[in-house]
Amino acid sequence: MQRRPCLPPKPRTVERKVEQDPVEVFCCIRPAEIPGQEECIAEVDSRTVKLTPPNSSFAYRNGSAKEQLYKFERVFGPSSSQKELFSQVAMPPVSDLVNGRNGLLFAYGVTGSGKTYTMQGTPQDGGIICRTLDVLFNSIQDYQASRFTFRPDGMNGFDTQSEVEAQNDRRKAAATPRLRPMAGGRTTRGRKDPPGSQDSSQRIPDTSCINSVDEDNVYSVFISYIEIYNNYLYDLLEELPETGPSSGLQTKIIREDAQHNMYVHACTEVEVKSPEDGLESSRSHSIFTIRLLQAPLDAQGEDVVTDKSAIVVSQLSLVDLAGSERNLRTKAAGDRIKEAGNINNSLMNLRICIEILRENQETGGNKKIPYRDSKLTHYFKNFFDGDGKVRMVVCVNPRSDDYDETLTVMKFAELASEVQIQRSQPARRDLGLPPGRRRANQLFKEVRKKLEDEVEGAGVALEVDLAPIYSLAPDWPVLTSSTPGGLEEVISRLKAHLRKRLQSRERLEKNFWGTVAAMRSGIAEMEKENLVMKKELTSMRALYSDAMGRVRSLENLLHNAESANESLQRKLEDQAFLRDECEAVKEERDMAKVQSQIEKQRMKTKLRTKLEQEKMKLKSTLNTELHHQKSKIYQSQVKALKQALFSNKQTVPTAPLQPSTTSSSDTDLTAIPDKTPIKASTSDPKLNMTPASHRDLMYGLTISPLRNNPAAQPPSSQIITKLKSSDFTDPRTTNYCLTTQEQDSQGELEMKLFKGEVLPTAGVGAQVVLRDVEILHQRDPLHHQSTPNCKRSSTEGTPLQDRGVWGSQKRPMV
Numbered sequence: 174m175q176r177r178p179c180l181p182p183k184p185r186t187v188e189r190k191v192e193q194d195p196v197e198v199f200c201c202i203r204p205a206e207i208p209g210q211e212e213c214i215a216e217v218d219s220r221t222v223k224l225t226p227p228n229s230s231f232a233y234r235n236g237s238a239k240e241q242l243y244k245f246e247r248v249f250g251p252s253s254s255q256k257e258l259f260s261q262v263a264m265p266p267v268s269d270l271v272n273g274r275n276g277l278l279f280a281y282g283v284t285g286s287g288k289t290y291t292m293q294g295t296p297q298d299g300g301i302i303c304r305t306l307d308v309l310f311n312s313i314q315d316y317q318a319s320r321f322t323f324r325p326d327g328m329n330g331f332d333t334q335s336e337v338e339a340q341n342d343r344r345k346a347a348a349t350p351r352l353r354p355m356a357g358g359r360t361t362r363g364r365k366d367p368p369g370s371q372d373s374s375q376r377i378p379d380t381s382c383i384n385s386v387d388e389d390n391v392y393s394v395f396i397s398y399i400e401i402y403n404n405y406l407y408d409l410l411e412e413l414p415e416t417g418p419s420s421g422l423q424t425k426i427i428r429e430d431a432q433h434n435m436y437v438h439a440c441t442e443v444e445v446k447s448p449e450d451g452l453e454s455s456r457s458h459s460i461f462t463i464r465l466l467q468a469p470l471d472a473q474g475e476d477v478v479t480d481k482s483a484i485v486v487s488q489l490s491l492v493d494l495a496g497s498e499r500n501l502r503t504k505a506a507g508d509r510i511k512e513a514g515n516i517n518n519s520l521m522n523l524r525i526c527i528e529i530l531r532e533n534q535e536t537g538g539n540k541k542i543p544y545r546d547s548k549l550t551h552y553f554k555n556f557f558d559g560d561g562k563v564r565m566v567v568c569v570n571p572r573s574d575d576y577d578e579t580l581t582v583m584k585f586a587e588l589a590s591e592v593q594i595q596r597s598q599p600a601r602r603d604l605g606l607p608p609g610r611r612r613a614n615q616l617f618k619e620v621r622k623k624l625e626d627e628v629e630g631a632g633v634a635l636e637v638d639l640a641p642i643y644s645l646a647p648d649w650p651v652l653t654s655s656t657p658g659g660l661e662e663v664i665s666r667l668k669a670h671l672r673k674r675l676q677s678r679e680r681l682e683k684n685f686w687g688t689v690a691a692m693r694s695g696i697a698e699m700e701k702e703n704l705v706m707k708k709e710l711t712s713m714r715a716l717y718s719d720a721m722g723r724v725r726s727l728e729n730l731l732h733n734a735e736s737a738n739e740s741l742q743r744k745l746e747d748q749a750f751l752r753d754e755c756e757a758v759k760e761e762r763d764m765a766k767v768q769s770q771i772e773k774q775r776m777k778t779k780l781r782t783k784l785e786q787e788k789m790k791l792k793s794t795l796n797t798e799l800h801h802q803k804s805k806i807y808q809s810q811v812k813a814l815k816q817a818l819f820s821n822k823q824t825v826p827t828a829p830l831q832p833s834t835t836s837s838s839d840t841d842l843t844a845i846p847d848k849t850p851i852k853a854s855t856s857d858p859k860l861n862m863t864p865a866s867h868r869d870l871m872y873g874l875t876i877s878p879l880r881n882n883p884a885a886q887p888p889s890s891q892i893i894t895k896l897k898s899s900d901f902t903d904p905r906t907t908n909y910c911l912t913t914q915e916q917d918s919q920g921e922l923e924m925k926l927f928k929g930e931v932l933p934t935a936g937v938g939a940q941v942v943l944r945d946v947e948i949l950h951q952r953d954p955l956h957h958q959s960t961p962n963c964k965r966s967s968t969e970g971t972p973l974q975d976r977g978v979w980g981s982q983k984r985p986m987v
């Protein structure tokens with residue numbers, strides 16, 4: 174069977190001038206939603222629109238916007254009617270369909286631009302789908318084949334059935350209750366049906382019709398209705414059981430038939446006999462396909478030629494594409510994002526295919542067109558390869574908010590209109606049958622009926638008189654006794670006539686028996702052939718059923734494999750989706766982790782700062798306290814020293830300058846190896862020192878009484894204490910100075926300055942640590958003069974004091 178106009182193989186190497194048609198692009202501007210709204214598109218003339226960027230558009234904001242004109246085959250403004258649009262846009266493809274050519278018509282545009290309205294319309298004012306069915310049935314109504322004359326063979330082809338088989342099927346169909354009507358008209362996208370689309374009583378049908386219908390054919394219309402959702406195919410006419418669990422619509426796969434046509438495997442195709450039958454299931458937002466079957470009548474114009482190869486199938490797909498920008502403006506999430514992503518991927522792939530197609534045509538290149546990257550383009554591959562005419566209706570909502578998306582749509586339309594599609598060949602097949610068979614047969618039937626009605630027993634009267642063909646001779650001669658020549662003449666004429674008759678009879682008899690013999694031998698031959706044929710047929714049937722069994726099992730295997738593949742693909746996609754989600758969650762967690770680390774670090778810094786502040790505060794409190802204590806101690810020590818110095822006592826208590834409150838637990842004190850007072854003899858006015866293991870040394874002091882007048886006094890020690898209390902922030906820097914004076918018999922005065930620090934102990938006590946000693950010598954000038962040999966220090970002669978010259982010698986304390 175010829176499924177459809179089988180295209181001649183497309184030439185690859187042989188150059189041949191092929192006729193091409195451009196993709197025809199039309200523009201339909203819907204009326205404004207709100208009267209007086211700001212609009213971005215205007216109809217310039219019947220073929221041109223002007224697109225003006227509004228201030229709010231992205232293109233305007235980024236400075237790339239400018240006013241632009243776009244050309245179309247035809248522009249339909251807001252006031253155009255559905256009828257007008259249908260006549261210009263869809264009538265030619267309907268005519269092509271009737272004449273055995275394929276066609277694809279799709280509506281493209283942003284959400285809410287009127288694609289569904291254009292394809293379906295309203296009950297009172299039908300859209301392209303309704304009008305297509307109307308016109309088609311108006312045109313073929315009288316030539317329709319009876320139902321079930323053709324049956325889909327499951328491989329994108331059709332089988333012809335005998336009238337008896339068709340009748341059986343009709344009986345069965347009438348007895349079987351109808352299942353849930355065509356998947357309930359549901360679409361997986363869950364869009365709304367156009368108002369009143371199910372109420373056929375309100376419908377105002379289109380009355381146009383195509384005149385070029387071949388009357389010597391019979392016609393059958395089959396429709397299918399599929400939807401591509403999330404890049405999966407669903408058969409929306411799939412019958413679902415009325416009761417019981419329903420697992421919903423199964424996904425379908427695309428296959429290629431023997432003629433390399435793409436088709437949806439196991440997709441329901443419903444034979445429809447009227448527009449209403451078709452519209453019952455035309456609430457489509459997707460691909461509504463009409464397939465028209467044409468088969469010629471036999472020579473008598475009575476029956477359909479049952480030869481499969483005589484059937485011609487043409488197809489018209491009416492497509493309502495999904496809006497292209499859903500996710501951008503709807504702020505979709507979750508499944509909606511996936512859906513929007515798939516919609517955009519499909520449309521993007523459609524654009525890519527068209528772009529490469531155009532590029533190949535322009536450059537003569539042979540770049541691979543990625544039709545198989547999405548179901549939408551895969552399904553329509555044949556059309557772009559030249560299997561039918563492609564038309565596009567670009568639907569536009571004029572509102573300014575849609576400008577950016579409309580601009581993209583316009584660019585795509587411009588691109589599509591530059592693509593050339595190879596013109597498909599008409600699908601007629603000449604079987605050498607005379608035209609007008611149907612008409613002649615009809616006339617014959619009409620005349621016979623008329624005669625039957627007029628004359629009783631007209632059946633006999635209508636028998637063809639074959640007498641002239643088989644007569645033995647011309648009519649008997651009229652012979653009478655008055656014939657000139659007399660009786661003799663009559664007898665001789667009769668004899669001649671009889672001789673002729675005898676000859677004719679012999680000839681006829683001979684012919685007859687010859688024919689009989691030929692027929693007999695023919696029949697015998699035929700019988701023989703028949704026997705052979707019967708045998709062959711039996712073996713062929715066996716082979717055929719074997720082959721069919723194998724085909725079926727292979728088909729099942731293939732189907733299972735494809736289903737498994739499909740489900741694996743789904744799983745893969747789900748996994749990929751899950752993986753993406755997991756990655757997103759992981760990313761979120763990582764971010765949270767980093768955030769918490771930053772938070773921790775901040776807390777740490779904050780706590781450290783607080784700790785430092787607390788420490789400083791504590792330190793300053795302690796310092797204040799220490800200072801206070803130290804002041805107290807100093808005062809008491811100074812007091813004690815003063816007392817010691819001025820009380821003329823020989824010794825002052827040898828205890829270190831710690832208050833008695835110093836506890837044994839004092840850590841600094843424990844570091845002092847020996848707390849035993851260091852005694853100094855009165856004869857040795859110098860201070861006795863006991864080195865400690867500690868780096869700093871602590872000294873017990875034995876202090877000689879201070880003479881008020883050293884000159885008058887015998888050599889002795891004089892101690893002057895000096896405290897500098899300017900800096901108490903660090904107790905270690907508190908200066909402490911002890912001075913001893915000694916005058917020898919030559920009158921040289923030696924002064925020792927012990928420099929040290931007063932250090933706090935761990936308790937509230939303090940200790941004196943001497944670090945340096947400076948010795949100053951002063952010689953009495955008077956004495957010096959009398960003793961010229963006396964030695965002088967290196968600094969001698971430097972007038973340090975009024976009283977004489979001081980030499981200094983610094984010795985670091987160890």
Ligand SMILES: Nc1ncnc2c1ncn2[C@@H]1O[C@H](COP(=O)(O)OP(=O)(O)OP(=O)(O)O)[C@@H](O)[C@H]1O
Pocket residue numbers: 202203204282283284285286287288289290291364494495496497568
């Ligand atoms: N030419 C028009 N005249 C009157 N109403 C229209 C026209 N075009 C669209 N509408 C109305 O606008 C609304 C949206 O139109 P429609 O559903 O056809 O848009 P769509 O492009 O198919 O959207 P989606 O992409 O979401 O399917 C509908 O209510 C429809 O009736």
